[in-house]
């Protein structure tokens with residue numbers, strides 16, 4: 001009997017223990033769950049539109065809105081309406097040569113016996129006079145140069161000991177010189193006759209560089225384009241391409257090769 005009583009007491013204590021633990025866990029967790037749910041609901045109502053009060057929707061990751069890229073202008077999309085086949089747009093370089101009979105249809109002789117294609121005579125004169133009006137000395141030289149003269153100059157460089165490759169960087173081989181078109185001119189400071197890169201330090205060059213496009217001219221062989229033009233930097237060599245093309249080329253820091261290529265891509 002004694003053993004039976006002990007068993008009953010032990011069982012009762014065990015049962016009470018389980019009951020207490022169960023009761024505590026049930027009410028405790030219930031209170032906790034409701035409390036969080038209420039809090040979440042109140043936050044939702046105050047900060048979100050009704051459609052998004054669902055806590056499930058809250059948990060779903062919202063698709064990230066990609067920032068709309070600002071449309072950037074395509075390079076060359078603002079190209080001027082220039083006809084590349086017109087006379088003033090001819091490209092002459094090592095890859096685009098002219099034959100020995102190529103010559104301007106008519107030439108004009110300007111100051112310093114500078115001969116150019118008659119169609120650029122007026123523009124070139126205005127360009128030079130523009131510099132002179134600012135009190136800057138200008139000297140025109142080397143306008144039109146025919147094939148045989150170019151041949152002579154090139155051969156002379158070779159005879160001076162230059163390799164064909166080195167000579168070609170200084171004096172372009174016959175048929176590949178822009179001077180054969182008569183559309184360019186070497187312009188130097190009257191007091192700085194030698195054609196060296198030091199010319200860029202003269203006020204005359206600074207003015208010519210800043211204003212050339214207003215007269216339809218470009219600096220044909222810029223220092224940073226030597227890889228493309230395959231001609232050394234020549235701060236004296238200006239080429240006529242017309243005001244529209246010249247303005248675009250100078251404003252966009254291009255060389256003629258790059259400008260022409262933009263039309264091929266378009």
Ligand SMILES: [Zn+2]
Pocket residue numbers: 142179184185186234236237238
């Ligand atoms: Zn030149």
